[in-house]
Amino acid sequence: MINIPATLDSGQIFRYWKEDDAYRIVHGKHSFLVRADNSFSGISKENFSSFFRLDDNYKSILSALQQDKTVGAAIAAYPDLRLLRQDTWECLVSFLCSSATNIPRIKRDLNNIAQAFGSEKEGVHLFPEIGEINNVEKLRKCGTGFRATYIHAVNNIVTTSFLHKLKKLRYEDAHAALMELPGVGPKIADCVLLFSCDHLSAFPIDTWMQKVLVEHYGKTWSVWRTCRLCTAVFVSLEKEWKI
Known part of the structure; x- marks a missing residue:
């Protein structure tokens, strides 16, 4: 069982909102609904399982982590909170937007970026593909402030193959590669590696x-x-x- 509210509100992901008794999640190429009882629609079982990392040996992980008293208390406070496996490109831009700001503003900026540059699907705007965030002035109007320069530069630098390669590199090498991108510091690099690249050695520190x-x-x-x-x-x- 996934604790849907706790997982979504944990600061890993930002483009979601309540729709009646469900949560609308718009991420990557997907727009889907999920409810607190874990029922879902608009996404395949395979993609749902991957997104919420249902392939992890959750019991074994918790058993190991609960050996630490502090972490055990956190797990007890937020049972069934899951780590997500996100789209790497959207995750990277999301955490570039997170620099020196708060979650409500991150959500606003990302939704503005999707509306300004992304394609529409069933009444919502998907996140733009690599290369589509191609107008820095338009990007600034999304509310991104000084982050616009970094996001626009990264949009022009990264490729799909670069992002895929991050998943295959050793953690230290993947971290170093991300740190070469404009606006990416240690925390942002670790967030991207942990939340989208399966690098479970990543340890974001804010x-x-x-x-x-x-x-x-x-x-x-x-x-x-x-x-x-x-x-x-x-x-x-x-x-x-x-x-």
């Missing part, structure tokens, strides 16, 4: 995670700010949890 690490794992965590240290966090916890 200000909230920094506070958690300092409070629950000791003062030495407070100095971890760089990509190399993000990796060190996971390696340390991996040894502790024996996963």
Whole structure:
């Protein structure tokens, strides 16, 4: 069973909204409905399963993570919250939009981008393909501010093959490749790798995670700010949890 509200509201994904007793999710090439009881329509069972990572050994993962008292408490507070497997291009642009802002604004900006550049399907706008976010002034009118320059540049740089390659590279190499893109820092790179590329070694650290690490794992965590240290966090916890 998937905790649909908790999963969608966890900050992994942004283009969804309530429609009567269901949630409308518009992501990649899909627009579909899912309900709290996990019934769904508008998407194949295969794509639904992939998106919500139903192929993961969820019980085994939870068993390993719950060895840590702090993480165990978080799991108990949000049972059945799932990691998503997103479209890499949309995930990358989503987290470029996330820099120095909040979730309501990210949602607004992404919906504006879809309306300005994306194609319409059954009354909603799908996210534009690579290469279609091709007018920086039009992009600024979507409310993206200083992020418009980065999004437009990345739109002109990346290719489908580059994004596919990220999934095959070692985590460290994929992280380094993303960090070469305009506007992509350690956190954004880790978000993209974790939420869309199956790199489960990725460990995104924002200000909230920094506070958690300092409070629950000791003062030495407070100095971890760089990509190399993000990796060190996971390696340390991996040894502790024996996963």
